[in-house]
Amino acid sequence: MELTLKHISYSYNPDAKEPKYAVKDVSFTIREGEFCALIGHTGSGKSTLVQFLNGLMRPTEGLVLFNGENIFEKKYPLKTLRQKVGLVFQYPEHQLFEETVLKDICYGPKNMGLGKEEQIDSARRAMALVGLPESYEEKSPFELSGGEKRRVAIAGVLAMNPECLILDEPTAGLDPAGRDDILGTVRELSDKENIAVVLVSHSMDDVAVYAERLLVMNSGELVYDDTPRNVFRHYKELEKMGLSAPQVTYIAHELKKRGLDIDENVMTIAEAKAEILRIFKK
Amino acid sequence: MIRDITIGQYYDTDSVIHRLDPRVKLAFTLLYIISLFIGHGPVCYAYAAAFLVLVIVLSKVPVRFMVKGLRGMLVILIISALFNVFLVQGEIIFRWWIFSISKEGVRTAVLMVVRLVFLVIGSSLMTLTTTPNDLTDGLERSLRFLKVIRIPVHEIAMMMSIALRFIPILIEEVNKIMKAQIARGADFESGGLVKKAKAMVPLLIPLFVSAFRRASDLALAMEARCYHGGEGRTKLHPLTYQKRDFLAYAVLLLYFGGMIAMAAVLP
Numbered sequence: 001m002e003l004t005l006k007h008i009s010y011s012y013n014p015d016a017k018e019p020k021y022a023v024k025d026v027s028f029t030i031r032e033g034e035f036c037a038l039i040g041h042t043g044s045g046k047s048t049l050v051q052f053l054n055g056l057m058r059p060t061e062g063l064v065l066f067n068g069e070n071i072f073e074k075k076y077p078l079k080t081l082r083q084k085v086g087l088v089f090q091y092p093e094h095q096l097f098e099e100t101v102l103k104d105i106c107y108g109p110k111n112m113g114l115g116k117e118e119q120i121d122s123a124r125r126a127m128a129l130v131g132l133p134e135s136y137e138e139k140s141p142f143e144l145s146g147g148e149k150r151r152v153a154i155a156g157v158l159a160m161n162p163e164c165l166i167l168d169e170p171t172a173g174l175d176p177a178g179r180d181d182i183l184g185t186v187r188e189l190s191d192k193e194n195i196a197v198v199l200v201s202h203s204m205d206d207v208a209v210y211a212e213r214l215l216v217m218n219s220g221e222l223v224y225d226d227t228p229r230n231v232f233r234h235y236k237e238l239e240k241m242g243l244s245a246p247q248v249t250y251i252a253h254e255l256k257k258r259g260l261d262i263d264e265n266v267m268t269i270a271e272a273k274a275e276i277l278r279i280f281k282k
Numbered sequence: 283m284i285r286d287i288t289i290g291q292y293y294d295t296d297s298v299i300h301r302l303d304p305r306v307k308l309a310f311t312l313l314y315i316i317s318l319f320i321g322h323g324p325v326c327y328a329y330a331a332a333f334l335v336l337v338i339v340l341s342k343v344p345v346r347f348m349v350k351g352l353r354g355m356l357v358i359l360i361i362s363a364l365f366n367v368f369l370v371q372g373e374i375i376f377r378w379w380i381f382s383i384s385k386e387g388v389r390t391a392v393l394m395v396v397r398l399v400f401l402v403i404g405s406s407l408m409t410l411t412t413t414p415n416d417l418t419d420g421l422e423r424s425l426r427f428l429k430v431i432r433i434p435v436h437e438i439a440m441m442m443s444i445a446l447r448f449i450p451i452l453i454e455e456v457n458k459i460m461k462a463q464i465a466r467g468a469d470f471e472s473g474g475l476v477k478k479a480k481a482m483v484p485l486l487i488p489l490f491v492s493a494f495r496r497a498s499d500l501a502l503a504m505e506a507r508c509y510h511g512g513e514g515r516t517k518l519h520p521l522t523y524q525k526r527d528f529l530a531y532a533v534l535l536l537y538f539g540g541m542i543a544m545a546a547v548l549p
């Protein structure tokens with residue numbers, strides 16, 4: 001699997017005298033099994049950008065290639081693409097509609113034309129993947145908690161067996177435990193099932209823990225595309241964009257300034273802990 | 283913020299007509315429609331046309347926006363024209379098989395179409411130059427006398443403005459849900475009527491759920507801010523007449539008087 005954006009630009013008002021671009025000349029490629037995070041200030045164009053990846057929106061300029069094929073070609077089977085590139089929107093719980101959780105998760109597989117048995121099989125598998133116990137199958141999706149609804153919605157997309165999973169702020173409005181749960185699940189999916197993941201997020205701390213690659217957007221442009229550690233070296237520039245490095249990185253920088261011989265590029269609490277213990281053991 | 287959100291027809295620009303009090307514009311619409319029914323014959327309609335052109339020029343709204351409103355009426359216009367042309371009896375000027383066209387028929391058809399066109403343009407002028415919020419304000423003020431016969435004017439106006447306020451939100455919501463379901467392989471376009479109707483279920487249920495949630499949130503928020511209906515409620519921007527409004531009333535009455543006089547004098 002390979003999903004490529006080539007010089008994508010998009011404006012919500014292309015006919016205006018001064019079109020304002022929500023996305024400006026963005027190019028990158030997502031490869032098999034990769035865990036990417038897409039981060040950026042509010043209104044930087046993240047939600048707009050991810051909708052090009054499965055052909056929900058057509059860019060004003062530029063190409064989207066899936067395994068080398070232009071997805072906006074006339075005869076291109078967009079439905080198949082949307083099965084392979086699963087997109088979970090911001091607040092996905094608002095899209096639930098069926099009487100029971102199981103039926104709702106079956107909606108995607110049903111649209112793919114699977115038989116009844118297969119639908120239920122993929123739905124059960126997806127429920128297990130997101131950690132929903134079997135006892136939830138017959139519950140109404142409307143009587144679940146926010147975090148549980150979110151899991152059902154994510155399972156609804158996973159049930160289609162995507163090769164690439166895009167999540168637009170899957171943790172918005174969840175408590176820390178729910179957040180770690182969902183992100184841990186996604187990380188596991190990417191490791192075990194070799195699904196490529198694009199995670200849209202606001203939290204540098206989460207991104208530092210989970211992502212292998214970090215894409216940073218600033219007012220529609222892609223400014224960084226690198227490993228999180230390399231991106232966080234530019235923490236001064238990130239601050240100018242209304243972003244920041246993870247909190248431990250700041251602490252490490254401060255400790256270094258005060259004369260401690262610490263690696264200032266630590267990103268996660270685990271790394272920082274190891275580093276500090278190393279210093280004190282010396 | 284809320285006052286800036288516009289829906290439907292409103293054409294945002296700054297003109298004399300836009301600045302008029304909504305009550306004046308309501309009166310204009312009402313009197314203009316009545317005048318179209320009082321008047322008869324080409325002279326009266328030429329007079330009505332002149333007045334309409336004057337208002338359109340003053341309003342600075344491009345003519346193509348007026349015509350837009352007519353497009354939806356096209357079928358009705360054609361049907362009513364055809365009925366008149368073929369069915370009105372009189373001096374026959376053309377005959378073919380069982381169809382016959384009379385001079386009076388053509389005349390009535392033309393006048394009828396002109397009248398309908400003026401009617402639509404005249405009333406769309408009001409919605410083009412008045413924000414929905416001003417419109418409901420104006421309606422509430424103008425219809426206040428109905429309270430005497432126990433019609434809850436304020437409540438109806440409040441309901442109207444809330445409904446108007448929610449239209450853009452719901453449209454956005456529909457878009458969002460639609461995209462989310464398409465991402466799950468939904469197909470809203472192909473198939474017959476039954477299949478299409480069935481495909482709407484995954485769209486409509488979340489939409490209703492969200493509309494009810496929003497409605498109950500709003501009710502709670504209003505109550506938390508001590509909303510208790512129209513009794514003793516004052517306005518942040520009360521409608522007050524300016525000099526230009528009285529002037530507009532004068533011009534309007536002049537036009538209306540002129541139309542009555544013309545209709546009486548002309549055969």
Ligand SMILES: Nc1ncnc2c1ncn2[C@@H]1O[C@H](COP(=O)(O)OP(=O)(O)OP(=O)(O)O)[C@@H](O)[C@H]1O
Pocket residue numbers: 012022040041042043044045046047048049
């Ligand atoms: N439907 C729309 N119509 C017009 N402009 C829009 C629309 N949706 C988004 N925009 C504009 O496009 C830009 C990018 O919006 P987008 O939703 O992609 O941002 P985002 O990075 O996802 O923000 P957030 O983190 O708040 O979700 C914003 O400036 C926004 O104002």
Ligand SMILES: [Mg+2]
Pocket residue numbers: 046047048090168
């Ligand atoms: Mg967003």
